[in-house]
Amino acid sequence: MMDRTDRKILIALQQERQNTKEIAAKVGLSVTPTYERIKKLEQQGIIKGYVALLDREKIGKRVVAYCQVTLLKHQKGLINTFEQEIQTFPEIMECHHVSGGFDFLLKIAVSDIKEFHQFINEKLSVLEGISNIHSSFVMNSVKESTAYKL
Amino acid sequence: MMDRTDRKILIALQQERQNTKEIAAKVGLSVTPTYERIKKLEQQGIIKGYVALLDREKIGKRVVAYCQVTLLKHQKGLINTFEQEIQTFPEIMECHHVSGGFDFLLKIAVSDIKEFHQFINEKLSVLEGISNIHSSFVMNSVKESTAYKL
DNA sequence: GGTGATTACAGAATTATATTCTTAAATGGA
DNA sequence: TCCATTTAAGAATATAATTCTGTAATCACC
Numbered sequence: 119m120m121d122r123t124d125r126k127i128l129i130a131l132q133q134e135r136q137n138t139k140e141i142a143a144k145v146g147l148s149v150t151p152t153y154e155r156i157k158k159l160e161q162q163g164i165i166k167g168y169v170a171l172l173d174r175e176k177i178g179k180r181v182v183a184y185c186q187v188t189l190l191k192h193q194k195g196l197i198n199t200f201e202q203e204i205q206t207f208p209e210i211m212e213c214h215h216v217s218g219g220f221d222f223l224l225k226i227a228v229s230d231i232k233e234f235h236q237f238i239n240e241k242l243s244v245l246e247g248i249s250n251i252h253s254s255f256v257m258n259s260v261k262e263s264t265a266y267k268l
Numbered sequence: 269m270m271d272r273t274d275r276k277i278l279i280a281l282q283q284e285r286q287n288t289k290e291i292a293a294k295v296g297l298s299v300t301p302t303y304e305r306i307k308k309l310e311q312q313g314i315i316k317g318y319v320a321l322l323d324r325e326k327i328g329k330r331v332v333a334y335c336q337v338t339l340l341k342h343q344k345g346l347i348n349t350f351e352q353e354i355q356t357f358p359e360i361m362e363c364h365h366v367s368g369g370f371d372f373l374l375k376i377a378v379s380d381i382k383e384f385h386q387f388i389n390e391k392l393s394v395l396e397g398i399s400n401i402h403s404s405f406v407m408n409s410v411k412e413s414t415a416y417k418l
Numbered sequence: 419g420g421t422g423a424t425t426a427c428a429g430a431a432t433t434a435t436a437t438t439c440t441t442a443a444a445t446g447g448a
Numbered sequence: 449t450c451c452a453t454t455t456a457a458g459a460a461t462a463t464a465a466t467t468c469t470g471t472a473a474t475c476a477c478c
Contacts, residue, residue, distance in 0.1 A: 131320035166321045170281035176314045201410045208417035218404035254368035260351045267358035
């Protein structure tokens with residue numbers, strides 16, 4: 119299983135991908151065992167992969183919104199269809215099926231309000247079975263991390 | 269500025285960090301110009317960094333919730349204090365100041381419902397100026413990406 | 419407490435990749 | 449067209465990843 123050292127490695131790698139030597143120094147081991155631990159975490163699928171994070175503003179995505187979507191009825195077929203359609207829209211970064219007052223929470227990133235409007239009108243609201251869409255625009259992302267507490 | 273090739277590079281790196289040779293093959297360039305383009309994108313801050321993504325279940329975070337937080341009043345002081353406190357809680361992965369029916373949208377990841385309950389009661393709700401907290405639990409993450417459309 | 423098996427560690431050796439350097443080709447105004 | 453600037457490619461070098469080998473620590477079992 120996973121010990122204290124593995125957790126230290128994961129904490130470091132969640133912050134920033136670093137070379138083995140740097141990680142080794144942080145966890146107090148030599149390069150080889152550190153390397154082997156990282157490989158093992160990757161093989162076990164605990165580390166799913168490594169990705170580049172981009173600066174949202176610099177690539178011109180000026181609008182981020184969270185959309186609360188309510189479906190007409192909670193039929194399995196309707197939900198499955200919705201979930202499949204969602205995958206094909208690159209504007210949708212995240213889609214979570216949630217409990218509570220609505221069914222799905224979507225994270226949307228687009229260039230401007232015009233594109234957002236188009237997306238809602240021409241892509242999202244035309245999907246079958248949608249009852250309601252309520253959008254909240256992100257004015258400021260106070261904290262934005264991919265790291266889990268370990 | 270950024271051309272078609274740079275975009276291809278960013279698309280690839282947002283999916284998975286790859287070595288220069290692989291990226292070079294994908295964009296149809298040799299290693300050197302590809303390398304220099306990646307470095308330039310990093311220096312410009314378009315690429316903010318590279319992080320490891322972990323398997324949530326495998327590290328034992330069984331509960332993810334989105335919390336809608338409403339403050340008592342929209343005073344700058346109150347908002348600033350709230351935003352600072354938020355930073356110190358590792359259970360909070362994201363915190364967005366949003367428009368609409370509530371003020372902040374928080375993404376919370378914890379081990380179990382007990383820990384969630386403790387977090388809400390002992391950490392979040394005790395913060396000064398909080399009027400209301402409404403939580404939606406994630407039952408299934410249909411799509412979960414860090415990649416922006418390019 | 420001893421003992422064999424297993425696991426974890428470290429340093430050297432090797433391989434692969436990143437980075438730099440040099441030169442040539444392409445591009446874009448004046 | 450010509451000069452300046454940018455972009456590309458291949459070779460050379462530096463750095464990091466990966467493998468290999470031997471040693472120490474750990475642990476179940478006696």
